[in-house]
Amino acid sequence: MADSISAVSHWLERLSALHRNLMRRFAAEEGLQLVHVEILQYLTVCNRYSDTTQTISEYLGQTKGSISQSLGHLEENGFIKRSQDKVDKRVFHLALTAKGNSVALRMLNSINLEGADKLEPALKTMLASIQKKNGLKGFGTCQSCKFNQSPGKNSFVCGLTNEKLSVDDVKKVCKEHEPLVSGE
Amino acid sequence: MADSISAVSHWLERLSALHRNLMRRFAAEEGLQLVHVEILQYLTVCNRYSDTTQTISEYLGQTKGSISQSLGHLEENGFIKRSQDKVDKRVFHLALTAKGNSVALRMLNSINLEGADKLEPALKTMLASIQKKNGLKGFGTCQSCKFNQSPGKNSFVCGLTNEKLSVDDVKKVCKEHEPLVSGE
DNA sequence: TCAAATCAGTTTCGATTCGATACTATTAAT
DNA sequence: ATTAATAGTATCGAATCGAAACTGATTTGA
Incomplete structure (x- = not known):
C-alpha cells in the first residue's frame, strides 16, 4: 500500500499551497503578481550562468514567452534591469535593482518559517531525488556540484566553464548543477 | 544573520515550484489546468465538513468565485458531482466521480516522492507552525485535533459537531482542525 | 564560405484564470 | 418580520498562460 507516499505527497501539496498563499498575499500588498515575486526571489539566489529569461522559465516551469512578459513588466516598474552579454x-x-532587492528581502522576512531549519538537509535530499527522477535541471549550489573545483582555500573554479568563482559565487544557484554523489 | 531562514525559504520555494511543475505537467497531459488537479487531489483527502466551494477556496487561497468557475468546468466534464446538503x-x-478519482490516484502515483517518508513529521510540525503564525485554518486530520474524542477503540466523536466519526473519517482533512498541543 | 539549423528572446493571439463586485437563495439573529 | 450573515453563482476587466510565429545572433557542416 502506498499509504505513506500518499501522505507525504499530501503534506507537500499543503505546504506548497500554503507557501504560495503567503507569497501571493505579500505580492498583492506590493501590487505585484505571484510570478513577479517568484522571479525576484529567484534573482537573489541565482548565479551569472542562470540569470536569463530561458533559465527562469525552466526554474518556474512556465514558457519563456510568459516569463518574458512578466520580466517586461518588472523592468518597466524598476524592479530589475537587463544587460546584454558581452560575448x-x-x-x-537580469539583475535586481535596489528596489527589487528590497522587495525580495522583505518577502523573505515576512514569510517566517520558524523552526524549519532542521528540515533543510532532508529538503535538499528530497529535491535532488525528485529532480533526478523527473529529468529536471538541478539548480543547486556549487558546494554540492561535481563541476566545482577548489585548488586552494577560498579559491574555486567551475570545471564546466573553466571560470574562476568567488566565495560568494559558489553559494549561488546554478542551472548547470549536477550532484557530486549519486544519492540513491 | 537570517542566513538559515533564507536558506530554508529558498529550498521550500524550490520544492514548491518543482511540485507544481510536476502537477502542471500531469494536468496538461490530462487536458486540465493546474488548479483542476489541485482540486481533485484535495477532494481525495477532505472530510464531509470540508468538501465545499468555500472551503476549497480557503485551502487553495483563491477567491470562491474563481473556484466556483473551476468547479463548474470539472462538473461539466464529469470529474466531480455535487449534492445539496440535506440540512x-x-x-x-462535492465528491469525486470514478473518473475524477482515477485521475487523482494516477497523479499521486506519477508524482513519486521516494525517500520522503522521513520528512513527514517535520513537515507536519512546520505546517502547523506556519498556519498558526499566519492565522490560517488548520486543515489537519482528526488524530491531531483537539475536538476529537475517542470513547472506545475504533470509536470516535467530533466534539465540535457531536457527530460520530468512522475509522476512515478520522484520517481525513478537516477545515475546523485545531491542534491538540500548542506547538512551541 | 555561406546556407541551414539552432538558440535566446520577444511579440502576438486566444483561452483561461484571477479578483472584485454584484447578485440569488437560504439561514440566523433580533 | 425585518435585518444581517452565509454559501454559492454570474459577470466583468485585467492579467497570466501556452502556443506559435517572429527577430536577430550563433553555430554547424557541406
Missing part, C-alpha cells in the same frame, strides 16, 4: 549578444542578464 | 440547502457537497 553572446543573444543573451541578456 | 442547510445553501451548501453543496
Whole structure:
C-alpha cells in the first residue's frame, strides 16, 4: 500500500499551497503578481550562468514567452534591469535593482518559517531525488556540484566553464548543477 | 544573520515550484489546468465538513468565485458531482466521480516522492507552525485535533459537531482542525 | 564560405484564470 | 418580520498562460 507516499505527497501539496498563499498575499500588498515575486526571489539566489529569461522559465516551469512578459513588466516598474552579454549578444542578464532587492528581502522576512531549519538537509535530499527522477535541471549550489573545483582555500573554479568563482559565487544557484554523489 | 531562514525559504520555494511543475505537467497531459488537479487531489483527502466551494477556496487561497468557475468546468466534464446538503440547502457537497478519482490516484502515483517518508513529521510540525503564525485554518486530520474524542477503540466523536466519526473519517482533512498541543 | 539549423528572446493571439463586485437563495439573529 | 450573515453563482476587466510565429545572433557542416 502506498499509504505513506500518499501522505507525504499530501503534506507537500499543503505546504506548497500554503507557501504560495503567503507569497501571493505579500505580492498583492506590493501590487505585484505571484510570478513577479517568484522571479525576484529567484534573482537573489541565482548565479551569472542562470540569470536569463530561458533559465527562469525552466526554474518556474512556465514558457519563456510568459516569463518574458512578466520580466517586461518588472523592468518597466524598476524592479530589475537587463544587460546584454558581452560575448553572446543573444543573451541578456537580469539583475535586481535596489528596489527589487528590497522587495525580495522583505518577502523573505515576512514569510517566517520558524523552526524549519532542521528540515533543510532532508529538503535538499528530497529535491535532488525528485529532480533526478523527473529529468529536471538541478539548480543547486556549487558546494554540492561535481563541476566545482577548489585548488586552494577560498579559491574555486567551475570545471564546466573553466571560470574562476568567488566565495560568494559558489553559494549561488546554478542551472548547470549536477550532484557530486549519486544519492540513491 | 537570517542566513538559515533564507536558506530554508529558498529550498521550500524550490520544492514548491518543482511540485507544481510536476502537477502542471500531469494536468496538461490530462487536458486540465493546474488548479483542476489541485482540486481533485484535495477532494481525495477532505472530510464531509470540508468538501465545499468555500472551503476549497480557503485551502487553495483563491477567491470562491474563481473556484466556483473551476468547479463548474470539472462538473461539466464529469470529474466531480455535487449534492445539496440535506440540512442547510445553501451548501453543496462535492465528491469525486470514478473518473475524477482515477485521475487523482494516477497523479499521486506519477508524482513519486521516494525517500520522503522521513520528512513527514517535520513537515507536519512546520505546517502547523506556519498556519498558526499566519492565522490560517488548520486543515489537519482528526488524530491531531483537539475536538476529537475517542470513547472506545475504533470509536470516535467530533466534539465540535457531536457527530460520530468512522475509522476512515478520522484520517481525513478537516477545515475546523485545531491542534491538540500548542506547538512551541 | 555561406546556407541551414539552432538558440535566446520577444511579440502576438486566444483561452483561461484571477479578483472584485454584484447578485440569488437560504439561514440566523433580533 | 425585518435585518444581517452565509454559501454559492454570474459577470466583468485585467492579467497570466501556452502556443506559435517572429527577430536577430550563433553555430554547424557541406
